Amino acid sequence: MMYRIKINKMQFHSHIGVFQAEKELGQRIEIDLAVTMTTPYQGDQLDDTVSYAEFYQLVAQLVNRSRVNLVETLAHDIIQAIHQLDAKRIGLVQVNVRKIAVPIDGIFENVEIEMEG
Template identity: 40%
Template structure:
């Protein structure tokens, strides 16, 4: 078993509960961890024997460019839906983290992050 990780993908989005979040927009960061057998790809050196992380990155970019959500939980769930639809037959599971930096609440903090994981088999 192996893992493919794509870390700190950055996307400018118009997500959020408050109207000003949807008007002004904000940057979200996304991490994805895909768990799957990688032994064959390691031996064949063929992208067809693994999951193309370039394709996964493109799918996430398309999702965040074409949809708006109130909650980052919904963002993570939609990303997992897309990953499952495209690669669920190959993957054991996937984990998604979504970070939001411009959170309209009092206090001193770096970001708010949610994490969701889904098993496919």
């Protein structure tokens, strides 16, 4: 039985963006992560899977260190780093990154990118 591990609506303060104000002041982002495991569910031991706490810590580290222009770059970096945790057990990784307050004219809730790999 295959399965996915999901962490939804992780919230962070980031300094990602092309505008100077975004880089200096930052803004809130939300990240959803879905990781498809390639090995079937095997039992009630943490050693039989990858800890979702590791996923969260890795995402948090990448957001806190990231000073990139695009959320697409952050999503790509997250996918690459998740795969490196356990390449044998981790299959498809899907990341959604939402910028909550985007400095452009218009009325909308957020801007979101979705990437998988």
